[in-house]
Ligand code: NZQ
């Protein structure tokens with residue numbers, strides 16, 4: 512097991528009816544900016560619950576943060592923060608609203624020239640404006656981590672940022688919010704959280720027995736609840752297990768002491784930036800070819816995953832590892848998610864070369880757990896995913 516340090520300061524308030532507890536979490540003298548997305552919260556009653564819990568504080572609102580939070584929109588919100596002398600941010604939404612809020616938390620206190628530098632110069636935020644979240648869509652784990660991904664339509668870029676100053680102070684997780692989520696987004700959440708576990712698990716063995724079993728148990732739970740959540744999102748037990756699995760998949764715990772991959776996400780973000788494909792679906796496109804291309808390096812963990820998660824007991828390590836990839840693709844298809852780039856766009860020729868060039872230009876010369884996935888290899892993997 513590798514050495515590690517672990518600190519996660521986010522307070523989780525989980526359960527039925529927990530949105531009303533918001534009242535106790537925000538300082539009474541705060542000037543709050545309530546941030547939300549395209550308006551789903553106004554249709555499903557979450558907005559009303561939040562407003563009710565905030566009657567005693569000074570609240571300004573900013574809605575319209577799009578999926579894949581857009582830099583230009585966030586700059587508008589930043590203006591409001593400055594004009595209204597906001598002191599506290601509250602994200603009410605999914606990963607996009609929470610990530611947008613993290614960007615604003617960093618940008619509000621940023622001393623540099625242009626806040627886009629936070630992303631291009633990889634500036635870590637040690638201290639941001641304090642913020643909390645009310646999660647409306649289980650998927651990203653953003654509610655209990657310190658990372659964010661921001662999109663800039665103008666340049667077709669999607670870049671990550673983060674730092675210890677960007678953990679939410681609290682996140683409210685009421686599984687009842689799952690009831691109003693459309694099937695496409697439910698499938699996305701299941702897919703994204705599943706891949707988050709894989710990115711931190713499907714590497715090579717380092718003798719981290721507990722981390723492996725944490726990861727496997729999250730995968731098994733997602734597989735178990737997936738059909739229930741899709742069939743009936745009002746099933747509270749299924750929704751609660753789905754929600755907590757998504758949070759646990761990316762709150763830092765399972766990645767401690769083990770190598771991480773994250774190349775699937777790096778390639779996937781480019782597919783969102785270039786074609787606007789939903790984040791989770793880009794992962795379904797890249798994962799199978801990534802595992803096939805890196806089969807030798809990953810086969811021990813693939814076989815362990817095949818045995819423990821999919822009950823594949825027959826055959827050699829290679830057989831089990833290969834069967835595990837097949838099972839994974841089958842699971843994605845059962846979620847109703849296509850796994851080839853050509854399923855999403857007819858305009859895919861040249862994509863692999865473009866992504867490879869972007870990685871070269873950014874100096875991303877060695878991705879993955881061995882830091883040896885060079886742009887020419889990335890090009891091959893993306894091509895295999897056509
Ligand atoms: O915008 P509104 O109207 O609220 O509608 C949203 C949006 O259209 C809707 N929705 C959310 N909660 C709902 C609901 N509809 C009905 N009922 C509800 N309760 O769902 C749509 C998608 O929302 P979005 O926030 O975009 O989805 P998700 O949570 O999947 O977030 C995706 C973003 O997070 C980033 C992705 O790259 C992408 O930009 N990620 C963030 C990570 C992190 N910070 O740790 C890690 C991930 O790997 C990921 O990269």
Ligand code: ZN
Nearest residue numbers: 651703707776
């Ligand atoms: Zn993801």
